[in-house]
Structures are given as structure tokens and as C-alpha cells.
Amino acid sequence: MKKIILTSLLTSLLLSASDLQSIGVEVTYTDSNDDEKNIVIKRETPDNCKSVKFSPKNILGGNLVDEKVPQNCKKTFITYLGKISPIKFSPNIETYGEVEVLDFIDKAKDDENMLLVDSRTVDWFLESTIPSAINIPFIYLNKGQYPDDFLDALETIGVEVTKDGYDFANAKELLLFCNGVWCGQSPLSMKNLISIGYPEEKLKWYRGGIQSWLSLGLPVIKPN
Structure with a gap:
């Protein structure tokens, strides 16, 4: 009986993710014109990409994909950059993939205590970001470098500064990301937050970041 219940639950979770x-x-x-807009976050597949045969030659050609694959079916990335991050930043911080990010975004629409945080500097954020993300640059979480921005960031994530230090009673659940598995900005954000006592169980990490997001055909926006 227990096995049937567990199987049913797993099937339900898989269908939900699908x-x-x-x-x-x-x-x-x-947007940048202060106009409110809606966007649906899902994989975008150009019509002429739907006919691409899923085969080793097409998908894993000499230049990652075969040259005959239509240009708009491909993504171009710099591959030799930064330092590769481990899959786990900390034993107490969950590492998310794209489906978990989508689930987080969906739940956050009805929960103001959940924030998707783009940890990159402002110029990167303004170029493009994941829909619904807010920008808290990793440098702003360094209290010695940007003290005013540091205090603003703490207020945004629900941390109160007290005479004895910090009050995390209303600290929000944060899902942080940056450019990719080679990007050190979101790890630095988490490191700085942990250093002041931010509860690790309230931190989540999208390790793949923008590069993985784009590689799967998921949309980005140019925020205001």
C-alpha cells in the first residue's frame, strides 16, 4: 500500500514538473519604458528547429552542433571563462536546476517572502535577466565596501539591523543566480550573507545561471 502511495505521489510530482x-x-x-508587461516563461522552440533530427551528428557535431542546423536553433557561449563551481556550495544550501527555478518563480507570485535574486552587477542585470528577478549585486552585500547599499539590500531581504547585530526573524527565502557555473558572483553573495549569520536553509542557488537558462531556450527580459 505504501509503495502504491509513493508511486502515485512521484507520478504527480513528475506531471507537475512537466x-x-x-x-x-x-x-x-x-520594462525600460515603465510599462507593465506580462511574459510566460517556457522553452521557446522556433518552428524550423522542431524538424531537427535528434542524433549524435546533429547535436554533438565538431562545433557542438552540426553546421546544417539552422542558426536560430543554436546558442553561442564563451566556454573558457571563470572558475567552475562545485555542485554544492554548502551542505545546507539546495542547488536548483531549471524546473526547480520555475517552481520557485510560480510559488513566489503568491509569496512575498520568496525572492529570485540576480547577484550580478547592474550592467549585467540591465542587459538581460530571468523574468521576475530583482537585482542585488554581490558587491552590495559587502558591508565594508558599500555600507549604504548594504543596508538597503538587508532591508530588501527582510533583515533588521539591531544594536546587537542582525535580526533574521523575517529573513526571506532567496534563490540566487549569476552568469553560469563559472561565475563567482552568486557564491560571493551567499558567502557574505552567511558571514553575517543569514540562515543557510533560507538560501537556494541556481548554479547554472543565465548561461544554462538560455541554453535551454528559456526567455530573458531587459528590466527597467
Whole structure:
């Protein structure tokens, strides 16, 4: 009986994940003209990409994909950059993949205590980011370097500064990301937060970041 219940639960979870990928998650954002817009976050597949044969030659050609694959079916990335991060930043911090990010975004629409945080500097954020993300640059979490921005960041994530230090009673659940598995900005954000006592169980990490997000055909936006 227990096995049947567990199997049923697993099937339900798999169907839920599949629905998120195929139906998407709708979010609202403000663009650079201060206009409110909606976007559905789901994989974008150009029509001419749907006919690409899933084969070793096409998918893993000499230049990663065969030269005959249509240009708009490909993504170009710099591969030799930064330092590769381990899969786990800390035993107490969950590492997320894209389906978990979608689930987090979906839940955060009804929960103001959940924040998707782009840890990159402002210029990177303004170029493009994941829909619904807010920008808290990793440098702003260094209290010695940017004290005013540090205090603003703490207020945003629900941390109160007291005479004895910090009060984390209302600290928000954060999902942090940056450029990719080679990017050190979100790890630095987590390191700085942990150094002041931020509860690790309230931190989540999207290790793949923007590069993995784009590689799977998921959309980005240019925020205001």
C-alpha cells in the first residue's frame, strides 16, 4: 500500500514538473519604458528547429552542433571563462536546476517572502535577466565596501539591523543566480550573507545561471 502511495505521489510530482515546462509560468514585470508587461516563461522552440533530427551528428557535431542546423536553433557561449563551481556550495544550501527555478518563480507570485535574486552587477542585470528577478549585486552585500547599499539590500531581504547585530526573524527565502557555473558572483553573495549569520536553509542557488537558462531556450527580459 505504501509503495502504491509513493508511486502515485512521484507520478504527480513528475506531471507537475512537466506541466511547468510545457505550459510555463506567467509573471509580470516593468520594462525600460515603465510599462507593465506580462511574459510566460517556457522553452521557446522556433518552428524550423522542431524538424531537427535528434542524433549524435546533429547535436554533438565538431562545433557542438552540426553546421546544417539552422542558426536560430543554436546558442553561442564563451566556454573558457571563470572558475567552475562545485555542485554544492554548502551542505545546507539546495542547488536548483531549471524546473526547480520555475517552481520557485510560480510559488513566489503568491509569496512575498520568496525572492529570485540576480547577484550580478547592474550592467549585467540591465542587459538581460530571468523574468521576475530583482537585482542585488554581490558587491552590495559587502558591508565594508558599500555600507549604504548594504543596508538597503538587508532591508530588501527582510533583515533588521539591531544594536546587537542582525535580526533574521523575517529573513526571506532567496534563490540566487549569476552568469553560469563559472561565475563567482552568486557564491560571493551567499558567502557574505552567511558571514553575517543569514540562515543557510533560507538560501537556494541556481548554479547554472543565465548561461544554462538560455541554453535551454528559456526567455530573458531587459528590466527597467
